[in-house]
Amino acid sequence: MGKFLLFLLVFFFLVRYVVPLVLRFVVSRFLQKHARRYGDAFGQQAPFGQPRPSSPPPAPGQVRVDYVPPKTAKAGEKDFKGGEYVDFEEVK
Numbered sequence: 001m002g003k004f005l006l007f008l009l010v011f012f013f014l015v016r017y018v019v020p021l022v023l024r025f026v027v028s029r030f031l032q033k034h035a036r037r038y039g040d041a042f043g044q045q046a047p048f049g050q051p052r053p054s055s056p057p058p059a060p061g062q063v064r065v066d067y068v069p070p071k072t073a074k075a076g077e078k079d080f081k082g083g084e085y086v087d088f089e090e091v092k
Helices: 002-041
Strands: none
Touching: none
16 A cells, blocks of 8 residues: 555646646747758748847836838839729629
């Protein structure tokens, strides 16, 4: 009876404290692997596990922008005066 209680106590300890740690580690590795694979497929760096280049923090009240997309001026944007009218009928 004593061995059974000891086994039950050890089993409870493993399930309660050790298994969540192991699962967290396994899921973390799984996500890192797939994020790296996804980044390689599109020619980007993986978002997890890669340190960002350190830059000084912005002054209080200011915002730091990491990326600003380049502006592309389209020829038709300046002449655009609105959309076209689409007539519709309500269906009941």
